[in-house]
Amino acid sequence: MFNGIYTPIVTPFKEDESIDFEKLKFNLDIWGKTELDGIVILGSNGEFIYLSHEEKLEVVKFVIDNFNPEKNIIVGTYCDSTIETIKLTKEMAELGADAALILPPNYYKGGMSEEILYKHFVDIADESPIPVMLYNMPGNTGINLSSKLVARLSTHPNIVGVKDTSGNIVQLSEIVRDTEEDFSVFAGNAGYLLPALVVGARGATLALANIFPEDCCKLVNLFREGKIDEARELQLKIIEINYLVTGGMGVSGLKYALDLLGYQGGMVRRPLRPLTDEKKSIIKDALVKYGALKE
């Protein structure tokens, strides 16, 4: 069973858009020494969508070889077709991934009925050598995995959790209500970490934990110790910078924040572009206000 705080790590690129393994290693060393329970490779913040099949294998192998072996490693194995997703999941299992985090297929949006989605995930879970975690991310996919569908899928012995990034706290509550205690309901964004915990989320996978792993873990600890007022204070504090490095400016914003905070974010891959100077100074100001950076 998975719980606690995970971060979907960024994939740094060089100026020529090739993967920058040195920078990746640099960051892994830092994250490995934090309280994080684990990381997600090839998540949305890892620009998985822009990596070739070969690059995906290479990155995962590299991270598994170079990351603190005591922490969990979840790998995003989404492909568009059922067949390719199964194939990639098997490959990642062989490389040593602890679990696979899988988005719903989403190109033919009008055709993705609950029945189609149910069968797709069951087919994958049946064949996957490692546990499957559902990944609900309607902002990027245009498809929502309803609480009813997640509850139905949760009865499959090889489907062990869900990362819900819908931001719909009622839906997340329904999932907690309708799944077993050992089903890992994860919040997908730090903007509603405390609300998710209060309704029963077991953990979270947070872009913000790339830059503030300790604060994300601290919020969970405060909540578990019943220090609700302090937890709220921290929750309200992180919302602004969290928005900037997720919905606001996306991976480009997150990578720039990493650069400012002693990590090595590296370049993004096209079509993404580096931040403009104007956007850079918004990030900078927010980090100063947060107290993470001196003026």
Add this chain to the structure above:
Amino acid sequence: MFNGIYTPIVTPFKEDESIDFEKLKFNLDIWGKTELDGIVILGSNGEFIYLSHEEKLEVVKFVIDNFNPEKNIIVGTYCDSTIETIKLTKEMAELGADAALILPPNYYKGGMSEEILYKHFVDIADESPIPVMLYNMPGNTGINLSSKLVARLSTHPNIVGVKDTSGNIVQLSEIVRDTEEDFSVFAGNAGYLLPALVVGARGATLALANIFPEDCCKLVNLFREGKIDEARELQLKIIEINYLVTGGMGVSGLKYALDLLGYQGGMVRRPLRPLTDEKKSIIKDALVKYGALKE
């Protein structure tokens, strides 16, 4: 300052669609003896939109004359134009309303810029003899009052709170963060009451409190006493029936539930229609499951 649990009371109608004041009185007597901090007259659940100007005055006068005088009374005074809203708000103030709850204008959706909305609410607040509470209800209006706009409006001395029914828990958190301590941030739906409280909401206006006033108050009390696990249990329990009597089946569902539980819901006014038998039995089953009704 307003806080605690309010319920937006239903307006019972007779078979001929005229207002059923007897039934209204019957319900007021029950609600008046509960722990509720107050009620909202002419809210969405009061079918305010289907009442004529004269009927609105009549209903509010009747309720003020017949409700427990120790409890607060907030009145929905939305009209489409700025002028009419000001006029109705003044009339309700004269009748004795403690505050006005006001939706944003929403017919010309494309034209309702933040600037237009800001000026509209300021014009009203300037002239209103009673405190104004903003009412954000994008599901019905198609317009969202952003946290930025609400924070800006909160600096007006006569704008004292917001009821946010967007369901966006991050937005609600931002409002708490960006407004003063004495600004009444209210959740607008029982589906996320506990998450709202945990991020700092002062209270809530809940359709569900029409039928379960005590359970809604109990959830707030459990939270304030730090009994988070019990609060969560209650939160998860109320979600199902809450959905049915709000988004699921609306006022028709709520009125039928009132009938089943010893209140007098009465008829809805057209275009609304009574529930079909099939929908009635869904409500009934949910109330049995809840423990509020015997099979």
Add this chain to the structure above:
Amino acid sequence: MFNGIYTPIVTPFKEDESIDFEKLKFNLDIWGKTELDGIVILGSNGEFIYLSHEEKLEVVKFVIDNFNPEKNIIVGTYCDSTIETIKLTKEMAELGADAALILPPNYYKGGMSEEILYKHFVDIADESPIPVMLYNMPGNTGINLSSKLVARLSTHPNIVGVKDTSGNIVQLSEIVRDTEEDFSVFAGNAGYLLPALVVGARGATLALANIFPEDCCKLVNLFREGKIDEARELQLKIIEINYLVTGGMGVSGLKYALDLLGYQGGMVRRPLRPLTDEKKSIIKDALVKYGALKE
């Protein structure tokens, strides 16, 4: 049966927001001498939503008394409840309206099923002394009247047409396909007048015809004469200014354009506001480019 070009006339206001009947009369005199087949009073561009019941009666009476009696007059009689809509429709019939144009109820958006909408319009049509025209305006109401629903309603003897402002040309085609020849399918926006005509629309109700009644009529004539290339040229020409005075800047834009072109637009009523200087110059430039105004 209704066909040809109608314009939903604006309601000019004075600085104090009262109705400016002189300006209204001034415009009526001009429109009365054009080729227009008729006008719509209390349409979206007439700011009907901001007029009181009394004002609505007053405006309609005034227009009927002052407009070219050879032209048709359709009146918007939307109210939120079924009862009030029936009542207002009867009053407008008594004043001499030729037909009623009626929006769907739209406050409880989640509850407005096709069955609810069907019954609502049937109840109204059963009682209306004048023919009813459905008014589909999802941009303002958030509710779409599907082609299936419109076809079903079209079999009622007192429902004689639809103004479809959805912009969905396939839906409009389906309505033509599924209704009788004498059902008046009207386009609701000049942006797609020619496409609507080519799939069988009988006419149109166009905000643009407030300022360019003759060009709108000309486009219909060109189409009817088989001069497709000339019709296309005119269609492409009108799109820009049409956008500005409808979706782009709304009634405020339309009224300013009227002022510039020798009509008397007058003020808007709050929450609407006059255009900023920047927006005014965009309208002006577009009218110059159109050839309707000298630089």
Add this chain to the structure above:
Amino acid sequence: MFNGIYTPIVTPFKEDESIDFEKLKFNLDIWGKTELDGIVILGSNGEFIYLSHEEKLEVVKFVIDNFNPEKNIIVGTYCDSTIETIKLTKEMAELGADAALILPPNYYKGGMSEEILYKHFVDIADESPIPVMLYNMPGNTGINLSSKLVARLSTHPNIVGVKDTSGNIVQLSEIVRDTEEDFSVFAGNAGYLLPALVVGARGATLALANIFPEDCCKLVNLFREGKIDEARELQLKIIEINYLVTGGMGVSGLKYALDLLGYQGGMVRRPLRPLTDEKKSIIKDALVKYGALKE
């Protein structure tokens, strides 16, 4: 310059989900003898999204080797990253494709600003050895290419057209208005073929032309000959079946219709599934009603 009717051909699969080249050949032979101006390989109806890189090359090579050499061949070369799209476009050029049809990147929906999209397409067009056609398909991608963006991109010498499947006829009109005569504005769905032609579209890429190539071409011919009434009649006739094999039941519906009409649709690839019996009979009934099939 491209004009006339193209069809985005389906990719038939065997029961084991491998590509069925025999069935593909069978269909190519039929389409090759029609009036079609060309075909699109690896379009949405070709399930390109479910094909591996190797399969894409294989399919395109096979089709080019086996299709009537007098007709044009456009190839869908969308990949998520800019780099991969450029690479695939070059490979398809080498195989002999006449042009590349390219969707916008769409995973990080919130980050796909007009500037990001503009640079992406320019980068590709700069490097592509063959002309580029933009492919606007918001229903599947969640991203709309605005008329302003398309007009801006149309000035690039290697961007020669757009297939617009938004269904927004005003947007399509604006594109015609704002681009040069030799820019190929194509409708993307047969539901609005005639409206698109009347505002100036040069041609269309139509799923429906998989099953009714001749009727699609006939509609264009009727329009060009000025036979507007006959064109309208045909337009209204094709809407129903067109809806079923596109938005209604998607590729599964289209493949089943092909099977019924003497083509060989073959299987779909998962997550897509074959039609249920109930849906099959809806398709069948529609084809009978159309006159393409005996009862």
